[in-house]
Amino acid sequence: MSGRITRDEAAHVARLARLRFSDEELDELAAQLSAVLDHAADVEALDVTDIAPTSHPHPLVNVTRADEVRPSLDRDEVLAQAPSVDDGQFRVPPILGEAP
Amino acid sequence: MSGAPGREAALGDGWELVVGLEVHVELSTATKLFCGCANRFGDEPNTNVCPVCLGLPGSLPVVNAAAVDFAMRLGRALGCEARGAVFARKNYFYPDMPKAYQISQYDQPTNTDGRLELPGGHTVGIERAHIEEDTGKTTHIGGGGRIHDADYALVDYNRAGVPLVEIVSRPDIRGAEQARAYVRELRAILLAVGVSDARMEEGSMRVDANVSVRPAGSDELRTRCEIKNLSSLRALGRAIVYEAQRHVDLWSGGERPRQETRHWDEANGRTTPGRSKEDADDYRYFQDPDLVPLAPAAETVAAIDAALPPLPAARRADLAADGGGAVSAEDAALLVERGQDGLVRAAIAAGADPGVAATRVANDLAVEDWAPVTPEGLAALVAMETSGRLTATQSKQVLAEMAEGGGFPDAIAERRGFQAMAGDDLAAVVDQVISENAEAWSRFCAGDEAERKKLAGFLTGQVMRATRGQADGAAVNRLLAARARSRP
Amino acid sequence: MTALGVAAAVAAGERTARSVAEDYLDRISAGDGEIGAFNLVLADEALADADRVDAALGRGEPVGPLAGVPVALKDNLCTRGIPTTCSSRMLEGWRPPYSATVVERLRAAGAVIVGKTNLDEFAMGSSTENSAFGPTRNPHDTSRVPGGSSGGSAAAVAAGFAALALGSDTGGSIRQPAALCGVVGMKPTYGRVSRYGLIAFASSLDHIGPFGATVADAAACYEAIAGHDPLDSTSIDLPLEPIDGALADGVEGLRVGVVAELCGGRLQAAHLVGTDAPAASGVEGVADDVLARVQDAAEALEQAGAEVRTVSVPSAVLGLSAYYLITSAEASSNLARYDGVRYGLRVEAANAAEMNVNTRTAGFGTEAKRRIILGTYALSAGYYDAFYGKALRVRTLMLQEFAAVYEDVDVLLCPTAPTTAFELGAKIADPMLMYLNDVCTIPSDLTGHPAISVPFGRGDDGLPVGVQVMGPALSERLIFRVAAALERAAPGNGSAP
Ligand SMILES: [Mg+2]
């Protein structure tokens, strides 16, 4: 166990990901992720500065569609799957912060 | 940077305003950016939604070709370089963001390094103009409409996925008036290239201002605040002035502003700090693996350039040239912004006095619904005014009626009882036209019904031209018939 | 009976689609209590589908190539109006308002969908133990795992609950369970099969592919689902080569490379060693009995006229690390949409952000959370370049090295999984140990190249071993052909226990 990730770092990342963990869970998580990152030290150590990144296995470009309207979904079918609905809309608890 | 027109003396001595604007514009495509749902304002909530724009598990985005074309048209109109581009995910949670990430462009945007020249001559650099998707719309219920007192919120995803272009200026704007001019000019360009209806009131054009101040003459960049919720040009100007003064006061008092997002409070005329965001600004951008890069071919860019309509700056220059110095810069800017420059230039070509034509249209023609006014009609109206046949007040009334589809100015003036050229003055002109067009006159006298009608039109036109449109057509016809009867 | 046998019998009127469906549904109700392959059995829907096929045949209308063939779908493929869970509490009870492209294509081919199969939650795992609804067991030995994450689909075919099944493969999730369950599992070239309607784990590595009892069955299923889809921007718009005619062609004259690194750096057959200098290093954990079957397979291909040699792909050993960084990063973003707002689970709270936290904390299992945290970390400011950015460059390196190897050989051979099926619970507590299951399958997910696992003999414990054939992009026809040759030469071809 290398301690590459601290409990605080794990907690920070958990906040970004909107997940909650107990302190014990955070410690375990930090240890497991440290082990994964230890294994990834081979990648981390590699000098690959001259190699371009590949985000995608196949080099496609300019895939687009025509600007033509297609049928939307039936609203009742959509809202039937929602946890809470009001007045044809998705209902959520009050939102405290602002959108970025 | 030329000229002082933007320099506004609002700040205390020795301070200079530094403003950059971020403008989000909804593109007027038929469908959304990544799906075939209608891009339409005002429909019943959640009726223009599908698996893609709802972010349903398993759905995948496909780029709308028209949105890319629109964005590139705008970029080229702003003098940007059109580049290969990559869509990235901007990750953050918010109920109006269906996938919990916004598909945007990050380090490889479609347009970079452009410029926008203001009517006064000042040039503002454009850092980038990138494509991204809009969010849904949240309504906060209860608590008097204030976000943090609300009981709950409702979300409508009709707007989620609507294509936006975000135009980011460099911090080259030096005053509130310049900021307004920038937005007006940008709007004129958007309308000219036909990619957005750019209505601030309806939210299809949204402006955020980054404001800071610095000692005049320095080139440092001090702490800036981003002001949101600027829903009119008036709000934009007032907010910048307020915020800049707040910064000057802080710096002068030995304090420093905090870098933060602030809101414009229209009712109280001040900015207030935004509530802190729920997350730190760590958006974890990365290339969206569901989409492939855009790589516009040189021919595509060339075709876009070739199809660009004349842009506002060029149109102002053309109008100024046609006006021979008689059209004021203010009138020219206004006419181009409203798209009425073509009418005025055509009227000038038809003989109208440039200064009068420009002023009359700029001051007295409706901003919308003026289509019935023709260049010939406008030229005739201006001629009536310059020759003294109509007073300026009468001329405005006649123009208003012309805009409502009321026809040619002489008829309107006659109907309204405004005096038109008649009697001896008109007879003298008719006689002059007859003598100057002897051949046409003999054919008129000798011709059959059809020939006579054709030549009457020609001769009447000559009289109209000679009278700069002040003549009454029916009176001319009566005079021509009388002269033909009495021909020796 | 094979899937193609069923299709032929139904098309010829020797069997009705309904009687076939009833047989399979009977086997499911008799046996799935023990195996747990299905999250949901679609008995009524399957019979209705079968009746439609029979009615069409009765009217003399043309039916598709899979008419009447019972197919199982991994439960991460969207089915309109039919629950689609990803084996997660998060999506329990969710009925998608649309179907995946592959589902539409199977229906168009006349297939009868018998149910939705179990998986590791959101396809994250190699044992199908990470399911919110309990594990699936290996039909060859119910104390063992079926592999994963498509363990339900592999087990369903191995147990005769379905003639074909679809799975998804992001790090080996079709091929590894196919190997452990003794069936054929194939992952096509990235972009050959539309991902539209496949619930994303890691978008740039997610593939959909078939399971079948035989290579020919898997090939027929692949042909039914492959082809361009305008709803998937990453879909390849190139014509498909028919596979059918190639299966009997044999391997005479083909050049086959055994990848030294994916054999753990150790090869025992003397004549294979030293053809090229084998790398000293290799992936961890490849068992001797599995390696012995790979060597048997190599020799069988040589017997059949192929030219077999050892080749080296040094970056293959980096695959596992690159894979975990890339897939976790993409997953952290793909799984962010489960926020309790629009569908699926919600755990209420006083404000929206807390509701998100409550919902996600309750809805995701341990492994999903672990990967979300790893991926969020790998993408976050300050770590991107060291981890995610580097991993993308390793991917380039790997593509370059495979391209170089494919200059010299036509296809590659290696183990599918490092061991035969292991005991339930054996690796679940140690994520790194579990991750090592995928060392041999990961490279072709990173490169997007096609690969297939074929049963080839048994391990020392008597359980099935799979060998893997890999080829360059768009070489599906070739790898099916080599797989068919191996199938003919195999000591046992993984028929149901
Ligand atoms: Mg933006």
Ligand SMILES: [Zn+2]
């Ligand atoms: Zn949509």
